[in-house]
Amino acid sequence: MPKTTGPVIKDIAELSGVSPATVDRVLNKRSGVREMTAKRVLQAAAELGYLPESDMQANFRPRPMKVVFLLPAGTNPYLGLLGETIKAAAEQPSGYNIRARCFFIDSFNPKLLSDAMRQHGKTADGIAFMAIDHPLVRETIADLQAQGKHVITLVSDIAGIRHSAYVGLDNRAVGRTAGYLLGRLTRQTTGRVALITASRTYRAHEEREMGFLSLMDESFAGISVIAAREGHDNRSENYHHTVSLLAEYPDLIGIYNVGGSSDGIARALRESDRGRDIVFIGHGLTSDTRKFLLEDIMDIVITQSPDIIVQNALKIFDNIRNGAAPMQGVADLTMQIVVKENLP
Structure with a gap:
């Protein structure tokens, strides 16, 4: 923690609009503070001379948000293309500060899907998956969200359980x-x-x-x-x-x-x-x-465009991380009708 010369923690708390306890947690890099709140505290500390600008930048380097995409395995070429798009997006730098990985699991098996979600949920902050509409999967979503994980459904939605968002068509x-x-x-x-x-x-x-x-x-x-x-x-x-x-x-x-x-x-x-x-x-x-x-x-x-599906999912995760509405700034995903004469 920086030396306590100049303005005290109470002054930082007043300027940033949080409690002194929250300021203490941020400056000592303890967990339990939302990213946007931590940023506000560090900026206030820098403005008051309590924390040099260089130290603020060093302190405010949030770890990447870890997200996992789960898709059905099999011989469906479109899902294979979607998986390749996810992997390509993960390898390219973006402004989202998200580390994404994609895994294929056995199709049409709710038990295997549920097990995979729980396993990856131990280390991931968010999971995006093509949903199987089954009670076992709904229960898993509820448990993950109770743990603070974020869940997005892709291409196929699920009924009867709240989740962060659905990325797909009507x-x-x-x-x-x-x-x-x-x-x-x-x-x-x-x-x-x-x-x-x-x-x-x-x-x-x-x-x-x-x-x-x-x-x-x-x-x-x-x-x-x-x-x-x-x-x-x-x-x-x-x-x-x-x-x-x-x-x-x-x-x-x-x-x-x-x-x-x-x-x-x-x-x-x-x-x-x-x-x-x-x-x-x-x-x-x-x-x-x-x-x-x-x-x-x-x-x-x-x-439906696999690129837009992936970018929309990443944007939603980024919105959630920053405390914004999940669908804020998310691009429209439209149904495309392709015939021989208009092949892109």
């Missing part, structure tokens, strides 16, 4: 958009369309399915929707589901892939020579879906 609107586009593109009033989803344990996929079904029922009542097949974002499962659908339904006119790993579906369509006859809409602009658009195997890709 997935019911996404599903309705997919239904509208598919119904318009088929140019037919009868026939069947198929849904292939990853798993309803993800609220995003459940909401997309609900939105799709409601729009089809409202606007294209003559088109029948086949009960959804769960492919768990696995290209092999999606491939076999599509092969089965093509064999069982000769009047199939459209496929909406609610989740990822569209490459399995595209492979089955290509092998069947029906790719150009069936409207195929999926999610996530990646190198493979770009290729399928160019080949006319896919008709539309609905996507």
Whole structure:
């Protein structure tokens, strides 16, 4: 602690608007004081001559905020791209003073997700993850927040538990958009369309399915929707589901892939020579879906920018650290509709 010549701790407390005990904690580098409060105390100490400017800068070097991103493992290229974006952001200097890491965990398993959140929560200040809507995960969020940790959901939100923020689209609107586009593109009033989803344990996929079904029922009542097949974002499962659908339904006119790993579906369509006859809409602009658009195997890709997702999450964590509203200054995340002719 600096020598107590000149103004005393009480003067610093009055100037900074805090208690003398808080001033003592800051100057002795003890925990339990918010970063913005500590900065105010150190600035007051420097103004009063109690602490030289150079010492203030040395004292006010907060440790980086440690955040962990948890994403589902598997063959979903878009989630792989999101993980690469997180890692790239972590390696680049930013004004957020955040140290970010990304880990992939087994998909669709709430116990494994809960265990990973608790394990990383021991050392991380914040966790951002693609939520599985399950009681075990909700309980884990509640426990982490009770410990002062900050929790952000990505791409897929969770219901029934307070958390810091959600970074993602309105997935019911996404599903309705997919239904509208598919119904318009088929140019037919009868026939069947198929849904292939990853798993309803993800609220995003459940909401997309609900939105799709409601729009089809409202606007294209003559088109029948086949009960959804769960492919768990696995290209092999999606491939076999599509092969089965093509064999069982000769009047199939459209496929909406609610989740990822569209490459399995595209492979089955290509092998069947029906790719150009069936409207195929999926999610996530990646190198493979770009290729399928160019080949006319896919008709539309609905996507959301992985760069904006990552930057928004980091901005929210930074806001929380600085005592600001979580969504202050956070960029809009918009639904992007990509076709062959407007590929970025």
